[in-house]
Amino acid sequence: MLKTKFAGLAGLVLLGLVSASRTQGQGLGNSPYSRVGFGDFVGNTGGVRQQGMGGIGLAAPNSTNVNELNPAMLAYVSRTTYEAGFNALFRRLHTVSQANRSGSASLGYLALAVPLSKSWGAAAGLKPYTSVDYESNTLSTVLNDPDKAQVLIQERGKGGLSEAYLSQGYRIGKGLSVGATVSYVFGSTDFSTGTAIVKSTDAAEDITKRIRIEQLHFSDFAFRGALHYRGKVTDKINYNLAGVYSLQTNLNGTRSRTQTRENVSGFELERLDEVIDEKGKAIVPALAQGGVSFDNNKNWSVNLDAAHQQWSKYRAFTGSAVAVDLKNTVRLGVGGEFTPDATSVDNYFKRITYRAGLNATQMPYQPNGQTLYDRSVSWGFGLPLPGATPLDATIISLAFTYGQRGNLDQYPLTEAGTTRTVSNVKDDYLKLQLGVTLNNRWFVKRRIE
Numbered sequence: 408m409l410k411t412k413f414a415g416l417a418g419l420v421l422l423g424l425v426s427a428s429r430t431q432g433q434g435l436g437n438s439p440y441s442r443v444g445f446g447d448f449v450g451n452t453g454g455v456r457q458q459g460m461g462g463i464g465l466a467a468p469n470s471t472n473v474n475e476l477n478p479a480m481l482a483y484v485s486r487t488t489y490e491a492g493f494n495a496l497f498r499r500l501h502t503v504s505q506a507n508r509s510g511s512a513s514l515g516y517l518a519l520a521v522p523l524s525k526s527w528g529a530a531a532g533l534k535p536y537t538s539v540d541y542e543s544n545t546l547s548t549v550l551n552d553p554d555k556a557q558v559l560i561q562e563r564g565k566g567g568l569s570e571a572y573l574s575q576g577y578r579i580g581k582g583l584s585v586g587a588t589v590s591y592v593f594g595s596t597d598f599s600t601g602t603a604i605v606k607s608t609d610a611a612e613d614i615t616k617r618i619r620i621e622q623l624h625f626s627d628f629a630f631r632g633a634l635h636y637r638g639k640v641t642d643k644i645n646y647n648l649a650g651v652y653s654l655q656t657n658l659n660g661t662r663s664r665t666q667t668r669e670n671v672s673g674f675e676l677e678r679l680d681e682v683i684d685e686k687g688k689a690i691v692p693a694l695a696q697g698g699v700s701f702d703n704n705k706n707w708s709v710n711l712d713a714a715h716q717q718w719s720k721y722r723a724f725t726g727s728a729v730a731v732d733l734k735n736t737v738r739l740g741v742g743g744e745f746t747p748d749a750t751s752v753d754n755y756f757k758r759i760t761y762r763a764g765l766n767a768t769q770m771p772y773q774p775n776g777q778t779l780y781d782r783s784v785s786w787g788f789g790l791p792l793p794g795a796t797p798l799d800a801t802i803i804s805l806a807f808t809y810g811q812r813g814n815l816d817q818y819p820l821t822e823a824g825t826t827r828t829v830s831n832v833k834d835d836y837l838k839l840q841l842g843v844t845l846n847n848r849w850f851v852k853r854r855i856e
Contacts (some may be wrong), residue, residue, distance in 0.1 A: 455842030459787020461764020783810025
């Protein structure tokens with residue numbers, strides 16, 4: 408049995424490392440909202456257990472899964488735990504007059520937690536930090552032009568940042584634990600904008616387009632601190648309070664940008680401008696999170712989390728083509744989990760952990776002064792595999808999230824003295840996450856009686 412578990416662990420590590428090499432630059436389908444800021448920001452929403460409860464669980468102790476959401480929870484790690492998560496996402500983007508469907512799959516995260524003593528635990532892992540993946544084509548007619556020329560603008564973005572972290576949690580007193588995380592954030596994003604003016608009298612070989620390409624590379628350290636306190640409401644009900652603060656991070660980086668003129672076949676005709684490895688930095692704003700939960704220390708818990716991020720302090724790479732003014736955001740989530748009877752022998756469904764949650768998040772930018780929201784409902788399951796022992800166990804977890812971002816409101820937009828009506832983009836998405844958790848009691852001294 409032990410050899411089988413170690414073989415499974417080795418297989419997951421190998422699969423994770425192979426997948427990790429592909430996660431860089433891999434988005435989750437065409438998302439126009441990822442054009443803003445650093446892209447779609449993960450925002451410290453945890454692994455597959457937390458995703459099944461709506462991305463919450465700051466104050467929800469658990470000795471089975473890795474809780475990298477709150478490093479202070481590592482004080483509750485009782486067995487060496489390896490966890491890998493894999494994501495799939497399907498989305499439908501639509502405006503009042505157009506619609507588009509896309510989707511993709513990628514490695515979600517890797518995490519390894521180890522108990523160092525009865526009051527001290529540590530974890531290391533790799534997870535996504537941001538994701539950029541969008542493509543848009545805009546065709547418009549030049550006003551008051553006798554040749555009725557048309558302007559085609561093609562915009563694309565690809566890439567993202569990843570976070571490799573090391574966390575520790577320590578119980579400093581009865582019910583009180585502290586934790587800290589040191590992360591190395593790294594990755595790159597590529598942005599390109601192509602512009603072509605086409606006249607009705609132009610032959611295909613006469614059409615040219617200007618291409619502007621911007622490549623950003625970032626790497627730097629980030630820090631997170633955490634607290635957790637556990638107390639009793641009654642002899643059967645416990646309460647938990649937690650707080651996590653991610654410090655503002657100045658990401659050092661380099662930028663390379665070029666501007667060229669190409670023909671319709673993509674052949675470069677002329678290089679108009681080029682800058683290589685220009686140094687600079689971008690600012691990731693601080694993130695404050697707080698949570699409260701109640702449980703019976705047996706088979707159920709109810710959780711409420713809140714988060715605030717100061718996106719008004721965000722700064723893009725100096726002179727970046729995608730700089731934008733962002734607003735502070737608030738996020739609220741509520742969820743819970745329930746296991747009917749973890750020790751049931753006759754009924755497997757009673758050993759399954761059932762999870763559900765709701766989440767609402769302000770988006771960091773406001774088109775036409777209007778606040779947009781990301782609202783979602785989540786549900787999930789923890790499926791223990793047969794053959795678990797006090798020394799080892801394997802759990803397959805599933806999490807599903809259905810959500811909506813933005814709306815279909817229309818508003819007037821004035822450009823170059825001309826006013827036109829534009830529509831917001833609504834994003835309907837379904838996210839699936841598969842998690843595999845291996846628990847094993849390492850370094851146990853065998854006794855023969």
